Amino acid sequence: MNEPVITLNNRPYPFKEGLTISAIMTERKYDFPAIIVRINNKHIEEEDWQTTTVAADDNVEIIHVFGGG
Amino acid sequence: MSDNCSHKISKDDITRMKAAHKRLATYSFEPTTIERGYNNRSLYISIGGSFDASNQDKLTASVSGENCTVIGEKAVTPHMKDKFVGGKGFGLYHLWKAISEGTRWNSPENDIVISPGPLAGITQYPGAGKSLVCAISPLTGIPVDSNVGGFFGPFLKFAGFDALELQGKSDEEIIIFIDGNEHTVTIDTAPLEAVDSHILAEQLSEMYASTHEDKENISVISCGRASENSYIGCLNFSFWDKRRDCVRLKQAGRGGIGTVFRHKKIKAVVIRYRGLHGDLNNPSKKGLINAAGVRLHKEMAHLDTSQNNMRKIGTANIIEVMDRYDLLPTHNFQFGAHPETPKISSKVFIEKYVTQNLPDGCWYGCSMSCAKAADGFELRTGPYKGHKVCVDGPEYENAAGLGSNVGCFDPHWILEANFYCDTYGVDTISMATMTAFAEECYQRGLYNLNDTEGLDMRWGNGYTLNELMHQMVTGDGFGVIVGKGIRQQKRIFAERFGKVSPEYEHMLGGYVWNDIKEPVIDMPIPTSHFNKNLENCEFLQSTGYDDNKILGEIKGTILENAGANNDSAYIAKPTKPEKIEGIPTITREEIADWPVGKPYYSDDPDCSYTNSRPWVKMTPEQVAEMEEFGMENKGLEYSEYLMKESLAQQGGYALCNKGPQHDEAWLIFMDMVNNQIPTFEDKAEALHYFPMFRTWFGLLGLCKLPWNDVTPVNNKYEKEPAKIPEHVQNYFDIYEGVLGKRHTEVSMVRQSERVYTFQRIFILRMGSGQRKHDTPPSRSLGPITEGEYLSREERYDAQMKDIIGIDPCGKSTAEKVKIIMDYRWSQFKQLVDAVYKRRGWTPNGIPKLEKLIEIEMDLPELVAVIRPYLKEEGYWPQGEEYKKYE
Numbered sequence: 001m002n003e004p005v006i007t008l009n010n011r012p013y014p015f016k017e018g019l020t021i022s023a024i025m026t027e028r029k030y031d032f033p034a035i036i037v038r039i040n041n042k043h044i045e046e047e048d049w050q051t052t053t054v055a056a057d058d059n060v061e062i063i064h065v066f067g068g069g
Numbered sequence: 070m071s072d073n074c075s076h077k078i079s080k081d082d083i084t085r086m087k088a089a090h091k092r093l094a095t096y097s098f099e100p101t102t103i104e105r106g107y108n109n110r111s112l113y114i115s116i117g118g119s120f121d122a123s124n125q126d127k128l129t130a131s132v133s134g135e136n137c138t139v140i141g142e143k144a145v146t147p148h149m150k151d152k153f154v155g156g157k158g159f160g161l162y163h164l165w166k167a168i169s170e171g172t173r174w175n176s177p178e179n180d181i182v183i184s185p186g187p188l189a190g191i192t193q194y195p196g197a198g199k200s201l202v203c204a205i206s207p208l209t210g211i212p213v214d215s216n217v218g219g220f221f222g223p224f225l226k227f228a229g230f231d232a233l234e235l236q237g238k239s240d241e242e243i244i245i246f247i248d249g250n251e252h253t254v255t256i257d258t259a260p261l262e263a264v265d266s267h268i269l270a271e272q273l274s275e276m277y278a279s280t281h282e283d284k285e286n287i288s289v290i291s292c293g294r295a296s297e298n299s300y301i302g303c304l305n306f307s308f309w310d311k312r313r314d315c316v317r318l319k320q321a322g323r324g325g326i327g328t329v330f331r332h333k334k335i336k337a338v339v340i341r342y343r344g345l346h347g348d349l350n351n352p353s354k355k356g357l358i359n360a361a362g363v364r365l366h367k368e369m370a371h372l373d374t375s376q377n378n379m380r381k382i383g384t385a386n387i388i389e390v391m392d393r394y395d396l397l398p399t400h401n402f403q404f405g406a407h408p409e410t411p412k413i414s415s416k417v418f419i420e421k422y423v424t425q426n427l428p429d430g431c432w433y434g435c436s437m438s439c440a441k442a443a444d445g446f447e448l449r450t451g452p453y454k455g456h457k458v459c460v461d462g463p464e465y466e467n468a469a470g471l472g473s474n475v476g477c478f479d480p481h482w483i484l485e486a487n488f489y490c491d492t493y494g495v496d497t498i499s500m501a502t503m504t505a506f507a508e509e510c511y512q513r514g515l516y517n518l519n520d521t522e523g524l525d526m527r528w529g530n531g532y533t534l535n536e537l538m539h540q541m542v543t544g545d546g547f548g549v550i551v552g553k554g555i556r557q558q559k560r561i562f563a564e565r566f567g568k569v570s571p572e573y574e575h576m577l578g579g580y581v582w583n584d585i586k587e588p589v590i591d592m593p594i595p596t597s598h599f600n601k602n603l604e605n606c607e608f609l610q611s612t613g614y615d616d617n618k619i620l621g622e623i624k625g626t627i628l629e630n631a632g633a634n635n636d637s638a639y640i641a642k643p644t645k646p647e648k649i650e651g652i653p654t655i656t657r658e659e660i661a662d663w664p665v666g667k668p669y670y671s672d673d674p675d676c677s678y679t680n681s682r683p684w685v686k687m688t689p690e691q692v693a694e695m696e697e698f699g700m701e702n703k704g705l706e707y708s709e710y711l712m713k714e715s716l717a718q719q720g721g722y723a724l725c726n727k728g729p730q731h732d733e734a735w736l737i738f739m740d741m742v743n744n745q746i747p748t749f750e751d752k753a754e755a756l757h758y759f760p761m762f763r764t765w766f767g768l769l770g771l772c773k774l775p776w777n778d779v780t781p782v783n784n785k786y787e788k789e790p791a792k793i794p795e796h797v798q799n800y801f802d803i804y805e806g807v808l809g810k811r812h813t814e815v816s817m818v819r820q821s822e823r824v825y826t827f828q829r830i831f832i833l834r835m836g837s838g839q840r841k842h843d844t845p846p847s848r849s850l851g852p853i854t855e856g857e858y859l860s861r862e863e864r865y866d867a868q869m870k871d872i873i874g875i876d877p878c879g880k881s882t883a884e885k886v887k888i889i890m891d892y893r894w895s896q897f898k899q900l901v902d903a904v905y906k907r908r909g910w911t912p913n914g915i916p917k918l919e920k921l922i923e924i925e926m927d928l929p930e931l932v933a934v935i936r937p938y939l940k941e942e943g944y945w946p947q948g949e950e951y952k953k954y955e
Contacts, residue, residue, distance in 0.1 A: 009744040032390065033376055036785045043786055063743045065790050067377070067777035068387070068735035069465070069710055 004056040009063075015056045021049040024062065034065040073315045073444055073459040078268075078275045087276060090257040093243065094134020098142065098252050101229045103351045106187030106807045107145060111159070111232035112225075114245060115139040116256065116333060118177030118238035125166045136240060140254050145231050152926065156186030157214045157767035158824040159232045160203030164212055165831055165930075167236055172835075174207035174300075174325070175332050177238040183290075184232035185222030187807060189770025191434070192347045193362035194803050195369070196772030198223050198432020200306065206324040206727070207300040208499070208554045209704035211832045213324030213727045216767055218431030218440065219306030219317075220288035224249060224342040227349050239334040246277060249342035259336050265293040267458060267492040270307040270316040273339050283343070284309040289316070290338040292327035295493030295541035299552025301503070302327025303496045310459075312427055313444060318461050319431050322496040323730055324705060325554075331494070345433065353809030361799040361806070362434070368779050369436040377778050382415045382423060383439035384465040384774070389414045391469065391710070395861075396737060398711045399473040400528055401505035402700055402848055403857050405711040409478035413468055417480050422446070422460075437775050443484055450535045451489060452542075462487040462497075469709035470501025475508060475534060482531025489538045498730075499554060502706035504534060506555045506699050507547075515691060516566040521547040523641040536638035549678045555701040557676075562695065565679050567687035570666025577668065577683070578649050645681055652683050660686070697847045703728040703837060713851050714864075715741040716893075717752040720900045723845040724756065726828045732773065733760040739791050753903035761821035762797075768824060769804070776800075822924045826909075826916050827931065833915065834934045840914040843901065850893040855882040858889070865889055911944045918946055918954060927954065 004015040008024065021037055021044060024030075037044040038061040044052050054060055101108050113128060117137040131141025145159070153162045160182035167180035181204045191197035200222030206213035225233055228249025235245075244259040263269045270289040278284040289307040296302025304327045305318040321327075352358055373379055378386045388410065391397035395405035411417075419425065422443040431440040443460040463471075463483055471486040472478060490497045510516060511526035518524075524547050525533050540548025550561050569577065654670040655663060663669055668683035700707040705728025712718040718741070721734035736755050739745045746752045766773050781795045801812040832838035852858040858865055859882060866877040869885060873892050877885055905912060909920030915938045921927040932954050939945040 009742075010747045011744060029393070031393070034780050036790055061743075063745065063790060064738045065777075065780050065784065065793075066390075066738040066742075067774070068737060069384075069708065069731040 006054050006056065007059045009061060013060070015054070019054050021052050021054070021060075021062075024054075024060070025049065028062070030062060030064070032064050032066060036063040036065060037061065038063075073313060073457060078272050083272065083276050086259070086261040086272065089261045090244075090259055092134075093136055093256040093258065094132060094138040094140050094254075096132045096140035096254040098130070098229060098254070100252050103226065103349060105353050105809055106350050107150065107155070108226065108229050108231050109145045110142045110230060111145055111163070111184075111234065112230040112247070112254065113139070113141045113143050113234045113236070114254070114256070115237040116235070116239040116243060116245075116335065120176070120178035120237070121169070122167075122178075122236075124169075125163075134256060137237070138239075138256050140256070142230075143234075150187075152823055152928075153827075154187070154768040154820050154824065155231060156184050156189070156199075156201040156770050157203060157216075157764070158827075159184040160201055160214060161212060161824065161828055161831060163232065163234050164203050164205070165827075165834075167234070168205060170834060170836070172205055173210065174205050174329055176205075177333075178236060179205045179329055181235040181326060181329055181333075182232055183222065183225065183235075185226050186768055186770025187231075188350070188803060190223035190226050190350055191358060191803060191807070192345075192432075193358045193434055194775075194799070195362070195365055195430075195435040195437045196432075196775040197770065197803075198435070199766070199770045199772050200225075200321070201767050201770075202304060202321040202326055204324070204326045204329045205835070206326070206705070207302075207328045208325045208556070208706075209728055209837070211703065211727070211835045211837050212828065213326065213705070214767060214828075215304075215321040215323045215326055216732070216772075217304065217306045217321035218308075218319040218772065220308040220432065221290055221306045221338075221340055222770065223345075223432060224286075224288050224340045227342050227345065228252075228340060233338070235330075235333065235335065235338070237333065242334050242336045244273070244336050245338045247338070247340040249340060250344065262336055264291075264331075264336065265492045266291045266305040266307075266318055266494060267316070267488075269293075269337060270305065270318065273337055274307070274309060274316055277339050277341055282311075283341075285311055286341050286343045286345075288340050290330075291336065291494070292330045293492050293494035293542075295489075295495045295538050295552065296325075296327040296331045298544040298549055299495055299541045300325045300328055300554050300557065301496045301499040301552060302329070302331060302494050303490075304330060305491060305494060308431060310442075313424075313442070313459060315459050317431070317440065317442065317459070318491050319440065320491060320496070322498060324727060325496070325499075327494045327496075347434075350807050352807045354806045357802045357806035361802045364781075365775060365779070365796070365799060366436045368781055372779055372782070373437075376780060378415070379437050379439045379774070379778055380429075381425060381441075382419050383429075383441040384778075385418055385441070385463050385468050386415045387465050388468050388472075389416075391465075392473075394738075394742060395714070396711045397469055397473050398505075398709050400476050401474060401502075401509040401698060402707070402711055402713075403509075403854070404860055405713070407473055407478070410473065412478045413472045413480050413483060418443075418463060418468070422480060422484060423463075435772075435775075437778065439774060439778075446484055446488065448485055448488065449481070450485065450532060451539050453492075458488055460484045460488045461491055464497070466709045467497045467501075470498055470505075471534065474501050474505045474709055476505075476528030477531050477534060478529065479531050482534060485531070486534045486538070489535055493538050493542060495538065495541065495552070498708050499706040500538070500552075501709065502700050503551055503555050503558065504537060507551050507558060509698055510558075510562060510695065513694070515687070515695065516562060518640055519643070520566045522645070523639045523643055524548075525638060525640045530638065532636070532638035544677075546678060549676055553676060554704065555699045555706055556704045559692070559695045559699050561673075561676065561679070563687045563692045564660050564671075565684040565686075567666060567685040567691070569668055569685050573667045576649070576652050578651060580646060580649055580683075648681065649683060665689075697853050699846055700848060701729070702845050702849075703842055705729060707849065710735070710737060712737065712849055716896055716900055717746055717755055719845060719849055719897060720752065720756050720904055721760075722849060723843050723897075724901070724904055725760075726825065726832060729845070729849075732767075733763055735759075745791070749899050749903040750907075752900055753907040756904045757907045758792075758818070761818045761825060762792075764821040764825050765800075765817050768820060769800075771800070819924060823926050826920065826924060826926055829910075829914075829916055830931050830934050833938070838914065839938075840901065840905075840912070843914060845897070847890060847894075850897055851890050852886055853890065855886060858882055858886050911939065911942055913938070913942055915939060915942065915944070917944055918951065
């Protein structure tokens with residue numbers, strides 16, 4: 001049986017019970033100040049990242065809005 | 070500020086300089102009123118020389134002066150405005166008509182065109198003071214466009230012109246002066262003024278202002294001395310900083326336009342305009358502009374500190390961000406991060422160098438205020454050693470290029486190089502990338518200390534970085550070769566810096582070829598910074614690499630170290646050798662057939678540094694090696710972002726019309742980090758929309774930074790947040806506010822597509838612009854050395870297994886490098902196919918006739934260029950409706 005996953009930015013990402021947005025950010029070392037989070041196309045406010053958990057098969061987008069050069 | 074006081078100008082000096090002027094021409098023009106952003110005329114100045122001007126638009130009024138000078142006007146027609154809009158569009162339009170297929174950068178007919186665009190000069194919305202400059206580039210041989218702030222562009226428009234053309238070549242040093250209030254243009258000889266920009270701009274601000282306060286009404290275009298012996302000259306556009314009480318300089322950096330400017334013997338173009346106010350564009354709907362401006366000013370006031378800190382440190386805010394995301398180019402784009410980056414972080418520049426709490430806008434009304442500067446900066450080298458100066462910067466590109474990419478992690482040396490680049494008039498980006506290439510060639514043993522005459526080309530020597538520029542000024546030394554750019558470096562190294570084969574050693578007559586003791590070649594980076602498993606790596610140890618030693622040095626060095634821990638640019642300074650009898654002298658044409666390894670003499674009038682020494686050709690393998698890591702495309706050096714892990718950005722660079730500059734597309738985060746554009750079609754769409762949107766800034770006279778270097782609060786709810794839709798709407802509002810016409814994404818893209826496609830066909834006309842010319846160096850696509858692979862071994866192994874489907878276990882590092890690079894080249898090929906298709910081009914990169922018809926650019930002169938290519942490739946369309954294009 002396949003390990004449960006979520007989709008993170010169009011790629012499979014390991015799922016575990018209680019996985020929060022903040023935990024994903026820490027694991028991925030995402031610390032840029034302008035980041036947008038969406039789960040199944042629903043926007044998640046920054047103040048909710050610590051308490052929002054994801055479910056298996058969720059489609060999670062963590063988007064850096066970065067102007068660059 | 071009193072700290073910037075080492076070059077103040079006396080009244081006597083100014084009187085003496087003015088007395089030496091000789092008037093060549095005077096032109097009086099009628100004042101105009103700007104109508105919705107346009108004057109409907111441009112200013113044409115020819116400064117002498119012989120060339121065919123029969124294809125150009127006719128002058129509507131003109132005078133002829135001494136030395137074959139001409140000053141006149143050309144009409145800006147509805148056709149020009151409809152098809153080319155302004156800015157870069159007008160630049161390319163005039164350039165196309167001024168030159169022929171045989172024109173080279175140093176031909177007198179090469180035309181420098183400066184145009185501010187119809188929205189330029191707005192003071193209510195940030196970032197609306199840009200000019201676009203176009204010319205045939207000495208680096209690429211094709212048209213280049215470069216954008217620049219400073220006051221000149223808006224002043225030119227308010228003086229009465231939508232563009233300025235500078236054509237011809239003067240026999241004497243000249244200054245052109247445009248008086249926007251007296252409505253006159255004059256050309257004077259100017260033998261005594263300085264050339265270096267930080268002094269010349271001060272002299273001319275003093276000379277042409279009637280009072281000290283009047284200096285804020287002056288702007289000067291100039292270019293310093295290093296541009297005269299290099300191909301990377303930039304143009305400095307000045308503005309008077311009344312709080313600092315000195316001139317500031319903004320650069321049209323890319324492509325060597327300053328080299329063209331100095332070749333024409335133009336010392337400066339000066340403009341004066343008094344009476345600035347916010348409605349000079351005669352806008353159609355001022356309320357729309359004001360409302361958009363207020364919205365953005367509020368965002369800057371409330372959001373900048375928590376977002377990008379533009380008002381504190383400008384674009385340099387991203388130095389540490391790039392490092393953290395493995396995107397900061399280090400040691401010639403080998404790696405994307407370095408443990409010493411904290412020494413050159415934005416925090417260091419803020420706390421130690423860059424003056425805070427000044428409204429540093431390069432045009433009025435810009436609340437982004439990102440034109441930062443370091444005041445009272447004391448120089449260590451060169452003709453201005455000991456002077457305290459104002460350094461404009463560092464921009465991110467300067468810190469990344471003149472810092473990490475050349476292996477220098479000392480903020481002082483970065484700022485010193487930044488200063489000399491500006492005042493000597495060379496492009497910081499090309500300077501950095503071409504130095505990094507030369508350093509890597511040295512590290513690889515492709516040339517040695519004899520070839521540099523003792524100049525230490527190891528990574529990160531801050532003295533050397535600046536010495537290279539001082540040599541560009543004197544026209545002698547290894548720096549002259551470096552200043553010709555990577556494409557020429559590769560040629561020169563290949564034909565001159567090979568090793569003498571044993572069979573030909575007798576020809577040297579006892580001359581000791583390698584008599585300077587080589588220093589230990591220092592490795593660039595502790596790879597265990599990335600990969601802890603490499604601390605005792607056999608491969609690295611076999612190269613003499615000592616990770617612990619390097620890490621120890623890094624931890625042990627204080628902030629202001631000296632790059633490679635040297636206190637001089639030189640290891641040794643040998644005397645120049647006498648010519649050796651018996652070594653033949655051959656012509657340039659004979660070099661191609663000369664044997665590898667056999668010494669010879671030849672002559673290079675453009676680069677005399679090596680003329681007195683024997684030349685030796687490199688092996689074909691060495692030549693091929695340099696192609697792999699020489700970070701140029703079309704002849705232009707790459708700008709300072711590591712693109713290896715973003716296929717879209719690899720395309721953004723290689724498919725950029727003028728050469729690899731990121732101002733067409735910066736897609737690294739969308740692609741590499743966010744993975745928002747996973748398919749080839751997604752990437753191709755991004756490589757259509759973003760280049761078109763960014764081209765539009767260059768047509769209108771706008772700065773890119775206020776678009777996405779501050780993000781509105783509600784952007785997070787947008788469907789396509791990367792586009793910053795609220796700000797795009799702001800731009801449509803100010804467009805309507807000035808021109809009175811509604812604008813949409815579709816009409817905006819259409820405007821840009823016309824000019825973008827025109828530029829591609831222009832490049833084709835000049836002998837480039839096919840698929841083969843869009844081919845990047847291998848390093849831009851991935852790890853080309855085992856060291857690069859090992860530094861991110863985990864990443865590349867995972868890619869090999871999960872994406873390519875090959876198990877890396879049991880494979881040597883060399884085998885793995887080949888597998889990854891073969892795969893990446895195949896990906897790049899598919900990307901190019903998709904992008905060309907989206908842009909309406911053939912697989913060879915030629916715009917199709919159907920595309921020209923679609924965007925209403927089926928102009929006969931464009932069709933004439935593409936027709937033979939399309940017919941040869943089988944893409945010439947059949948059908949009755951196309952017969953008229955035969």
